[in-house]
Structures are given as C-alpha cells and as structure tokens.
Amino acid sequence: MPLAHEPVPVTRYPIPGLIPDSRLPTPDSRDPVSPDPSSVVSLDDVTVVYGKNEALSGVAVQFPPGAVGLLGPNGAGKSTMIKALLGFVVPTRGQMHVLGLDVRHKAQEIRARIGYMPENDAHIPGMNAVTFVGYCGQLSGLPPVDAMQRAHEVLYYVGLGEARYRNVETYSTGMKQRIKLAQALVHDPDLLFLDEPTNGMDPKGRDEMLALIHDLGHNKQVNLILSSHLLPDVEHTCDHVIVMDKGRIATQGPIATLKGQGGSVFELRIKGDLPVFLDVLRAEGLEAHGTDEDVMRVLVPAGRSARDVFSLASTHGMQVRHLRPSVPTLEDVFVDAIEGGGRAHP
Amino acid sequence: MPIHDQSYRRYTGEKRPVQSAWTVIARAGLMSFLSRKAFLGLLLVAWIPFIVRASQLFLASNFSQAATFLAPSAQTFRDFLGQQGIFVFLITVYVGAGLIANDRRANALQLYLSKPVTRAEYVLGKMTVLATFLMAVTWLPAILLLMLQIAFSGDFSFLKANSSLIASVTLHSLLVVIVITFGMTALSSLSRSSRFVGILFAGVLIFSDAMFNALRFITGSTAISWVSIQASLDQVGDVIFRQAPRHQTPVAVSFLVLLAVVVISASVLERRVRGVEVVA
Numbered sequence: 227m228p229l230a231h232e233p234v235p236v237t238r239y240p241i242p243g244l245i246p247d248s249r250l251p252t253p254d255s256r257d258p259v260s261p262d263p264s265s266v267v268s269l270d271d272v273t274v275v276y277g278k279n280e281a282l283s284g285v286a287v288q289f290p291p292g293a294v295g296l297l298g299p300n301g302a303g304k305s306t307m308i309k310a311l312l313g314f315v316v317p318t319r320g321q322m323h324v325l326g327l328d329v330r331h332k333a334q335e336i337r338a339r340i341g342y343m344p345e346n347d348a349h350i351p352g353m354n355a356v357t358f359v360g361y362c363g364q365l366s367g368l369p370p371v372d373a374m375q376r377a378h379e380v381l382y383y384v385g386l387g388e389a390r391y392r393n394v395e396t397y398s399t400g401m402k403q404r405i406k407l408a409q410a411l412v413h414d415p416d417l418l419f420l421d422e423p424t425n426g427m428d429p430k431g432r433d434e435m436l437a438l439i440h441d442l443g444h445n446k447q448v449n450l451i452l453s454s455h456l457l458p459d460v461e462h463t464c465d466h467v468i469v470m471d472k473g474r475i476a477t478q479g480p481i482a483t484l485k486g487q488g489g490s491v492f493e494l495r496i497k498g499d500l501p502v503f504l505d506v507l508r509a510e511g512l513e514a515h516g517t518d519e520d521v522m523r524v525l526v527p528a529g530r531s532a533r534d535v536f537s538l539a540s541t542h543g544m545q546v547r548h549l550r551p552s553v554p555t556l557e558d559v560f561v562d563a564i565e566g567g568g569r570a571h572p
Numbered sequence: 573m574p575i576h577d578q579s580y581r582r583y584t585g586e587k588r589p590v591q592s593a594w595t596v597i598a599r600a601g602l603m604s605f606l607s608r609k610a611f612l613g614l615l616l617v618a619w620i621p622f623i624v625r626a627s628q629l630f631l632a633s634n635f636s637q638a639a640t641f642l643a644p645s646a647q648t649f650r651d652f653l654g655q656q657g658i659f660v661f662l663i664t665v666y667v668g669a670g671l672i673a674n675d676r677r678a679n680a681l682q683l684y685l686s687k688p689v690t691r692a693e694y695v696l697g698k699m700t701v702l703a704t705f706l707m708a709v710t711w712l713p714a715i716l717l718l719m720l721q722i723a724f725s726g727d728f729s730f731l732k733a734n735s736s737l738i739a740s741v742t743l744h745s746l747l748v749v750i751v752i753t754f755g756m757t758a759l760s761s762l763s764r765s766s767r768f769v770g771i772l773f774a775g776v777l778i779f780s781d782a783m784f785n786a787l788r789f790i791t792g793s794t795a796i797s798w799v800s801i802q803a804s805l806d807q808v809g810d811v812i813f814r815q816a817p818r819h820q821t822p823v824a825v826s827f828l829v830l831l832a833v834v835v836i837s838a839s840v841l842e843r844r845v846r847g848v849e850v851v852a
Contacts, residue, residue, distance in 0.1 A: 312686050314847030334688045338587065342686035348679035351670075352604055364596045365687040367587035376583060383580045395678075409683065414583035446580045 265323075266291050266417055266449045267311060272320030274306050274473075281306040282317070283473040289451060293443030295460030295481070296453040297560060298470035304453040305345055307470070308419050312342060325416055338367055341410030345421040345453075347402055349394040355381055356390040359408045366413035373412065380408045384438060400431035407438065418442065418450040424459055432459075439463045461556040469563040476563035484559045491558050492524045492532055493517075495548035496539065503544050510538055515561050520547075525558055593689040597697025602704060605667055614666060615708070618659035622713040625652050626720050633724035644721055646734050649714055650813040653744055654806070659709045660748060665773060667705055668756035670766030671698045672845065677764040685847035695757065695841050703753045711745035736814065744812045748805060751830050755801075758837035761844035777802060794819035797826065804829045 267289035274282040282303045296304045309315045311324055313333040322329040324336045350358050356377050363373030381390045384404040389397070394405060403423060410418055423439060424432045440463045442448040454460050460467055461481060468478040477484065496503055500516055507514040512535070513525040524535060532549060539546045605611045625648070632642040675681055684694050718737060721730055731737065759776070760769050784800035797803035797819035807826035810817045817823055 309848050312847065314682065314685065334690065337686060338688040340686075342682075344679065344682050344686070346679055348683050350680045350683065351674045351678040361596070361600055362683065362687065365593055365684065365689055367688060368583070369586065369588065372583070372585050379581065411580065413587075442580065448580075 264291070265289055266325055267451065268323045269307070269311075270321045272307075272310065272317045272322055274303075274310055274315055274317050276306075281473055282310065284320070285470075285473070285475055286320075287468055287475050287478060289468070290466055291449050292466060293439075293449075293464040294451050295464035295467040296451055296470065297455070297457065297460050297467050297556075298476070299455055301472075302455075302470040303473040304455075304470055305421055306473075308342075308421055308451070308453055311419070312337070312340075338413075339416045341413070341415035341418045343406045343410040343418070343420045343423055345425060347399075348406060349402065351395065352393075354391050354393050355386055355397075355405055355408075358394050358405065359412050362409040363412040366415075368413055376412050376414070377408075380412050381405075383411070384408045385434065399426040400428060400435075403427055403431070403435060407435070411442075416449060418448055420450060420452045422454055423452065424454070424456065436462050457556045457560055467556065467559070469560055471563065477559065481556060481559075485556065490526050490532075491552045491555075492526060492535065493521065493548070493550045493552045494524050494535065494546065495521050496544045497547055498539075498542075498544035503539070503542065506538055506542050507535070510534070512538075513561065523552065523558060523561075525561075593687070594693040594697035594700065597684075597689070597694060598700035598704070601671070601698065601701030605701070605705070611666060614659075614662060615705070618656070618663065618709040619713060621652065621655050622717065625713075625717050629717065629721045630724050633721070633726075644730065646737055646740065646813055647815070649717065649737060649741055650744075650809070650815065652717065653710055653714055653741070653748075653809070656710050656713070657802075660706055660752060661774075661777070663705050663709060664702065664752050664756050665770045668702045668753070668760055669770040669773065670760065671702060671757055672760040673763050673766045673769045676761070677766075681845065682847045691842075691845045695845055698760075699753050699757050702756060703749050706749040706752060707745060710748060711742060714741045714745065740813045744809050747808060747812070747830070751801070751805065751833055754834045754837035758840040758844075761841055795821050797821040798829045801829070801833060 265288035269285050269287050272282055272285045273280060285303070285307065296307065298304050306315060310317055311322055311329060313329055313336075325339055327336050329336060350361060353361065356374070359381060360370075360374040360377035363376050364370055368376060378387075378390065381387055384407050386401060386404050386408065389401060394402070397405065403425065407420070407423065410420075420439065424435050427435060436459060439450065439452060443450050443463060443465075452460060452464055465480060465482075466478075467481050467484065469476040494514075497520070500520055500522065504514050504516060504522060507524060511527065512530070514522050516522045526532065526534065532551075535549065536546060538544075628642050628648075629644055631638040632644060633639070672681075675684070681694075685691065715738070718731070718741070722728060755776075756769075756773055759772050760766070763769050763772070780800045781802050784797055784803050787796040787799065788794055794803075797807060798821050803819060804821075804826040807817050807819050807821060807823060808830060811823050819826075
C-alpha cells in the first residue's frame, strides 16, 4: 500500500456542501434535532452532574470551525465539557454533536476523527516516543507502516525529532506536553481538543507550544478547541472564544468582535479608597477591576463616557490622577463576562 | 522547495475498521513482554516440565522396561497441567499485575478511550496478552505432548483409547486461563501499583487456600473446598478429565464459585475501566 501523503489542502473546515470530502460530517438521521451544519461542535441544553454538583448547567453553544478558545476559571466546566464530548462523561440531559455526529450514538466514529490532548500527564508506559505515537496512530486506525511514518513526521513537527527514541517516562514536563500533542495529531484528525496545553511549561516552551497551536489553527487549517484558563494563550491562538463560568456559558463570539464591542476601556488611577470606588463603579453599571494598588481598568458601556467616571469620582470624594483610554483586551471581555455578567458585551 | 518538508501534512491513506483495535493492544502487549529477557527466561523455565514429560513419553514408547511404570495415561496429562500451576501463577503475576495498573498510573486510559477503542476492546486486548502466555504454558505444551506421544509410539492407539483427551486438555486450560485472566485483570484495574496488584493476587489465592485448609482441619471434611479458588479449579479439573473429584464439595458448587469469580471480575472491570475517574 503506498503511503498517501500530500501537501496541505486549501481548507479543511468541515462545512458540508462546500467541500467534496467523504470524511466530512454527515447529518445523523436518528438525530431529533439537527445541529447547525456550520458548527464543528454543538451542545444543546447539556447538563452534567457529579454527585450533587452540577458541572455543566443546561449549556447550549455552537463551536464554529477554526480555532476556538474555551476560556474560564478553574472549575468553570471546560474540562467536563470536553470529557462529555469525548463520551467519558454521560450528561444527565441534553444533546451533543461533534462534526455533525451524535455523541451518544456515534462515539466511535467521532473518536476516529478527533485528537485529544488531555490536561494531565498521560502516556502509554514502557514505550519510547516514536513507538508510543505510532501505537496511538494504529489505535486510531492507521496501518502500522503509515502510523510509524506519521509518528516520525509528527514528532519532528512538535520539536521532538531528536528525542524520539527516548522513553517517554524520561521526558521533561514540556516534552510530555509536546508528545501529547503529537499523539493527538498522528492520525490527522478533523478536530483537536487541547485541554490546558501549556500547563507546567516554562516561558520558552510555552511560546513554542502556542506557536505550534497557532500554526495548526491558522496555517494548517486544523479545527481546534483550546481549553485554558490563561487568557494570553487563547488570545494568541484563537479567533473565537467561548467564556465559561460556573458550568454556564458566560459569553461567546469572535475575539475581535468581543474586544471591539460595547463601549470603551479606560485605565484609571485614583487617590482614595480603591475597593470602595470599584464598588461604586459597579453599582453604577460600570465594570471595573483593580490591576494594581491604585490602578484599575474600567469598562464603560456604549452610550456612556469617561465623564461618568469623573462625575462618580467627584461625588464620592475621589481624585482622578490619571485616566487614559486603553485598548480592550480579552481579559476585559473575560472579567466582564465573569464578574459583570456581560454587561459591557450584551 | 525543501528537500523534505518537516511540517504537518495531511494523511489521505486508508484507515482500518475501528473494531480491530483490541488486536493492536494485544500485539503491542505481547511484543512488549517478549522483548524482556527475564520474561523469556521465565517462559523457558516453564517449558522444563514439558521436556521432562516428553522424555518420559520417549522412554515409555521405546523401552519396554520403562513402559511398565512410565506409560502415559489421561492422568499423566492431568498431572502435567497441575504441575504447570506454579508457572501459571508466576506468569500471571509478572504479566497481569501491570496490565491495567500501569495504564492507570500513567493516565493512559484516557488516551486509549479517546481513540476509536471501546472499553470492551481495551479490556479484551489486555486480557489477550495474559491469556496468550497462559495458554502457551498450559494448552500448548499439553497438546504438543499428545502429538509427541503419537509420534514416539507411531500409532494412534493411545489417542483412540483416550478420545476425549484433546477436549479435556483444551477445556481445562481454557477454564484456568479464563478464571485467572478475568481475576487478575480485575485486580489490576483496582490499583495504580502493579506491585500491590501482584501481592493482592497472591494474597487472594494463598488466603483462600489457607482458609480452606484451616476449615478442613477443623471440620475434618473437604466439603468446604469452595472457599478456595485453587481447590475449585482442581475440583472442576478432575471432572473435566473424567476422574473422581478430590474434594467432597459438589462440582456444581465449585463451578459456580469459578463463575462468580468471572462475573465479579467483569463487574469490577466495567466500573473501573473508564476514561475519567469521578470522585463524587
């Protein structure tokens, strides 16, 4: 059997009807509710309960093609969502579709087409890197010879080419993160789930990992869902973000849109009691969070202006020492979604 | 254009049906153990009784004086399988203890189960590794002995006189292998430490046997042999070889005990082999 490799095609976003690819999702005839065909993952009223805790509460969301960030503080339900999509956790309610296939009925077919990079350290014991990645390729359906060739290629791609004959158990934390990415990529998945991919990595390794993820999502056109609590990671690698908090979707949308919508952001330095003034601002519907001892960032919704900030400061006896318009960041979107309930970004 | 593009490339080749994932797991497990010198040494030692028995068959077939006390019978094969018990134990501990425990230690279950591998395929693949090696020290040498007996004697008279021997050897080997494989795999799924699992397995076998012997001493009867897994295997094995059961326990009870071991093990595996461990 010839090894079938070819240059990266123009696009691999699985939008049925647009790309004549037999591996694209086909709607499941058993599905009572058809997912949005333009989304790679969709959840409809999904609830996951661990004991008495609701890890996901009636989540309804669509993941568009491309690089999507799943952002939220620890315990927000990001990993639970991914585990539910993989079929590890069975929701008590709701429906989920991945690549157009129902997770309940087509779990095996879905797993053959996705790659999963778990959050914690994970490997097959007693194997060197190339054997491990080749083995994962075979488990995903590749013939042994192709799996081994892909293993070599993918290990070079993630930067482990020189260490590919070392036992995985001797790898550093950063190398283990890379090999988890390699095993997720070896069978050329249509969709990648990356759960906290930069966990435990040093700054240089983290930058390299983010560069790899960015390359996959933008140059190699791999659909990916990046779960992280680190805003810079998501901002650097993704075009679209879904913010989760306490098992619910707090906000979602293209990052550029979320950052550009709904008013202005100001960096503010005051003389006075900062926590009190933060409460005052919030009570007036302005989302604000302290960034330093006397510095805060204030999100002013559309229709209001910096004049309102000055007015409030004056009313409450605070001196505004510094006010500078700032560029909205994903952190502002995140803080607004988590703390402000999305008031600045309705 | 670079001579060799080391960047990420698409794969457009064939993928096999997902139902055969267990064969990949089994093959990898078998190769992993066969590459260890210590294990190969253990396998070689496990075949020493075969060489002794083969010599016995040769002498019995070629020297009439020896045939009077070395002539083979169904009992010879029953005894041979009984002698292999020690190697069954050693190989089970060596191979089986880490089958799932090591994967749990390395968090490999979530990797396996995120691939197109079902939990049943994963368990089947792991069990196949242990079962193959156990068959290699029970069924395979016993059947080879039978073939050697035919070859040394030059006729089929022994096989005709013991027509059920192939079935008995196969059935007995399967019984031992299935019970031990299920039990050990289930124990292996209970811990992240293969060492602990090995000790646990030995403890279960030794404790149940010690309890049987203590109760036999107290009651003066072997009717309580069902408390021992080994005694239950012996009891059912005797019946398979059409010999008088060695204990007073009804054979049906011994068989039910072995069946219970398999069912409980399957239940444990169903609960423990999961992609995610939920602690409520």
